[in-house]
């Protein structure tokens with residue numbers, strides 16, 4: 001856990017959320033400002049600041065995050081119609097929260113490339 005990290009506080013329960021899915025490694029919860037009818041964030045429980053902070057040692061954990069993201073999309077019922085996954089990295093990528101997270105956006109056609 002990283003001090004003053006919002007998503008670490010969500011993992012620990014200090015900041016409340018709807019825990020859509022969790023296991024030992026990941027947590028999925030609704031985005032507080034949804035950009036689509038379905039907008040969920042899937043995060044590693046361990047504090048990782050961004051995609052840019054990853055190293056080879058994180059491969060298994062990130063494989064788990066991606067596979068569980070697909071699982072959460074199936075739980076949400078957006079898997080057949082489809083959905084978009086986004087990971088924003090650093091300033092030009094539009095990253096606002098520096099705890100790695102994968103957006104799931106769906107429930108309507110998301111359209112061409114969008115920032116979020």
Ligand code: AMP
Pocket residue numbers: 006015017030031032033034041087088094095096097098
């Ligand atoms: P990003 O721009 O990729 O860093 O996205 C951060 C996302 O976190 C944004 O879509 C915010 O709406 C979302 N967010 C910020 N605070 C919270 C919160 N307390 N609970 C859920 N989502 C949040």
Ligand code: ZN
Pocket residue numbers: 001002005006007008009046047048098099
């Ligand atoms: Zn964190």
